[in-house]
Amino acid sequence: MNITSYLALAAILFSIGLYGVITKRNAVMVLFSIELMLNAVNINLVAFAKYGIFPSISGQVFSLFSIAIAAAEAAVGIAILIALYRNKGTVEADKYNSMKG
Amino acid sequence: MEKSYLSLAIFFLLGIALPMVALFFGRLLRPHRPLPEKAITYESGVDPTGDSWVQFHVRYYLFALLFVIFDVEAVFLYPWAVSYDLLRTEMGLFILVEMTIFVLFLLIGLIYAWKKKVLEWR
Amino acid sequence: MNINGEFIAFFIFSVLAIGGAVFMINLTRVMHMALALAFTFFSIAGLYVLLDAPFLAVIQILIYTGAVSILMIFGIMLTKHKDEDKVAPFTVHKLLSLLGVGGFLAIVIWIIYRNPFFSTGEPQAAAFKVTDLGKAMFKTYMIPFEVTSILLLVALIGAIVLAKREEKK
Numbered sequence: 387m388n389i390t391s392y393l394a395l396a397a398i399l400f401s402i403g404l405y406g407v408i409t410k411r412n413a414v415m416v417l418f419s420i421e422l423m424l425n426a427v428n429i430n431l432v433a434f435a436k437y438g439i440f441p442s443i444s445g446q447v448f449s450l451f452s453i454a455i456a457a458a459e460a461a462v463g464i465a466i467l468i469a470l471y472r473n474k475g476t477v478e479a480d481k482y483n484s485m486k487g
Numbered sequence: 488m489e490k491s492y493l494s495l496a497i498f499f500l501l502g503i504a505l506p507m508v509a510l511f512f513g514r515l516l517r518p519h520r521p522l523p524e525k526a527i528t529y530e531s532g533v534d535p536t537g538d539s540w541v542q543f544h545v546r547y548y549l550f551a552l553l554f555v556i557f558d559v560e561a562v563f564l565y566p567w568a569v570s571y572d573l574l575r576t577e578m579g580l581f582i583l584v585e586m587t588i589f590v591l592f593l594l595i596g597l598i599y600a601w602k603k604k605v606l607e608w609r
Numbered sequence: 610m611n612i613n614g615e616f617i618a619f620f621i622f623s624v625l626a627i628g629g630a631v632f633m634i635n636l637t638r639v640m641h642m643a644l645a646l647a648f649t650f651f652s653i654a655g656l657y658v659l660l661d662a663p664f665l666a667v668i669q670i671l672i673y674t675g676a677v678s679i680l681m682i683f684g685i686m687l688t689k690h691k692d693e694d695k696v697a698p699f700t701v702h703k704l705l706s707l708l709g710v711g712g713f714l715a716i717v718i719w720i721i722y723r724n725p726f727f728s729t730g731e732p733q734a735a736a737f738k739v740t741d742l743g744k745a746m747f748k749t750y751m752i753p754f755e756v757t758s759i760l761l762l763v764a765l766i767g768a769i770v771l772a773k774r775e776e777k778k
Contacts, residue, residue, distance in 0.1 A: 395627070399627065401711075401713060401717075402630040402633075402634060405710045409706050414688065415639070417681065422646065425650065432657055432662050435737070436660050436661050436662075446662050446664075447742060449665055450563075450742070451757060455760060458559070460555070461680060461764050464684035465772040468548060468771070469774065471687070471688045542689075543687050547683055553765070556765045563754070563757070566743035566746060566747075569743055570744055573743070573744065574748065577748070585755070588758070590758075592758040593765075596762045603769055605773065
């Protein structure tokens with residue numbers, strides 16, 4: 387195995403997540419896609435920790451921090467979504483347009 | 488190392504296969520006679536109308552939130568506990584202080600949640 | 610590329626991960642999407658095992674497959690999803706997004722496969738243990754570790770403030 391396979395896999399997962407963020411109208415789905423993109427980045431970090439030019443544990447440490455921050459992000463994201471749903475009565479991201487000029 | 492992962496994989500496959508095999512044999516053995524009477528509401532029950540969706544209370548979410556935050560805390564505690572002896576010789580008691588600060592910050596969050604009555608189920 | 614156990618395992622896990630992600634995008638019901646995403650997270654944990662990071666694999670299952678998926682499912686349960694059964698039409702916006710993301714992916718893959726920088730051949734036998742991880746985290750990355758606790762505290766308090774508002778009335 388070499389690093390190229392892992393990087394290509396991460397790029398594919400990242401692109402699927404990006405497509406979901408752009409096209410999905412449901413805000414919950416947008417959050418799912420963001421989580422997928424973060425996971426793709428974590429794969430890259432761990433792959434570089436093993437197969438990079440300078441293999442070191444730092445990649446895994448960064449990945450651990452990234453997972454912790456993603457959990458916090460998901461918690462706050464869902465909380466914002468619940469607050470928005472309470473005020474607007476919908477989870478369609480297109481309907482959240484009150485800041486449109 | 489390789490061997491332990493192999494046993495893990497076998498365990499995993501067995502875990503998937505067992506319910507599948509059980510359900511498959513259940514399907515083979517059980518009688519299958521669908522009647523239209525079997526689908527109607529039991530005895531004098533009313534037919535349901537409208538949406539089946541109900542608004543769940545937000546306190547379910549708050550419990551899930553507390554679980555996630557302290558799950559992350561446990562994840563950081565584990566490598567600390569494993570490498571404690573090693574770091575104790577290198578850094579002295581500061582390694583203990585470091586984790587105490589970490590836990591104290593999250594303890595503030597727990598006290599806040601307690602004061603806000605998140606932990607109560609009314 | 611020689612076919613060995615590691616390659617087969619990588620192939621299986623990557624197919625499962627990409628399959629879960631594609632199902633996540635294409636399914637119509639939100640709850641099915643959440644399950645597909647949990648499946649993807651689980652496959653990524655398998656990839657971490659292949660990358661000599663068993664601790665991260667456990668963390669991935671514990672936090673992503675366990676906690677974050679539960680959080681997402683609660684987010685689905687607390688909000689209403691009316692028109693989930695009808696299949697969304699394929700609009701110009703989706704076509705443009707598909708083309709744009711496809712172009713992005715093609716460029717990234719081209720860079721990855723072109724760059725001789727990465728393909729340095731055999732990796733060093735760098736077997737990391739959890740003690741190494743702890744040493745790096747609590748010594749080299751001490752300040753980020755403490756800042757993480759502040760971030761978690763802020764996230765906890767912020768999410769409580771945002772979500773709990775309705776009980777006052």
